[in-house]
Amino acid sequence: MHPDESAPDNPAAPTPQRVVVLGVGNLLWADEGFGVRCVEALGERWEFPPEVQLMDGGTMGLALIPMLLDASHILVFDAVDFRGEPGTLKVARDEEIPRFMGQGAMSLHQVGMNDVLASLEMLGHRPAAFTVIGVQPVQLADYGGSLTPAVRALMPEALRLGLEELGRWGVPGRERSGESASVLPPALGLTPYETGRPSEEEAVRIGDERFLALRAARARDESQDG
Numbered sequence: 001m002h003p004d005e006s007a008p009d010n011p012a013a014p015t016p017q018r019v020v021v022l023g024v025g026n027l028l029w030a031d032e033g034f035g036v037r038c039v040e041a042l043g044e045r046w047e048f049p050p051e052v053q054l055m056d057g058g059t060m061g062l063a064l065i066p067m068l069l070d071a072s073h074i075l076v077f078d079a080v081d082f083r084g085e086p087g088t089l090k091v092a093r094d095e096e097i098p099r100f101m102g103q104g105a106m107s108l109h110q111v112g113m114n115d116v117l118a119s120l121e122m123l124g125h126r127p128a129a130f131t132v133i134g135v136q137p138v139q140l141a142d143y144g145g146s147l148t149p150a151v152r153a154l155m156p157e158a159l160r161l162g163l164e165e166l167g168r169w170g171v172p173g174r175e176r177s178g179e180s181a182s183v184l185p186p187a188l189g190l191t192p193y194e195t196g197r198p199s200e201e202e203a204v205r206i207g208d209e210r211f212l213a214l215r216a217a218r219a220r221d222e223s224q225d226g
């Protein structure tokens with residue numbers, strides 16, 4: 001993947017005071033978990049200077065604001081509907097981000113991220129650099145599912161782009177030689193999540209027809225009683 005936007009030059013940039021690397025999304029909605037899985041992989045395979053904090057932002061939305069108020073640089077991984085070909089990556093920086101994130105909200109957290117950006121500005125905080133690495137999802141409706149093969153295959157490229165961005169900011173990562181550090185609880189790690197969840201035959205992921213039929217019948221009864 002070659003991002004549409006060329007990376008800006010960064011000659012002799014000063015070391016950032018605090019860098020937040022944020023994975024945003026819902027692990028339970030297939031490709032929506034892309035951002036969190038990227039940050040998980042960064043923590044497991046790379047280590048960074050102490051001013052870098054890896055964070056699972058999940059679907060926190062506005063609750064992220066206190067955690068970002070003193071961040072000089074913010075890097076976000078996310079699944080974004082930028083009206084591109086499913087299974088493609090795109091990079092947006094600074095003023096490009098509201099337009100990039102706002103082309104089509106897939107879920108509540110994406111609206112929340114735009115609100116976070118606006119709220120930071122209203123509170124007088126404008127990070128020196130803000131970058132989003134987004135993937136156009138292939139599948140969202142596989143509730144309880146994991147990343148689709150096409151989106152998972154893009155993770156190494158997304159991580160490479162993220163590492164390059166951090167290097168330009170003066171906080172390069174280096175491959176871990178010792179124990180990994182995960183940003184997620186053990187039960188939500190990629191391997192336990194995928195090996196521990198039931199099969200599609202055991203747990204319907206697109207809506208159980210029995211439940212949907214009962215709900216439809218209840219709605220009809222309520223409308224008749226009304």
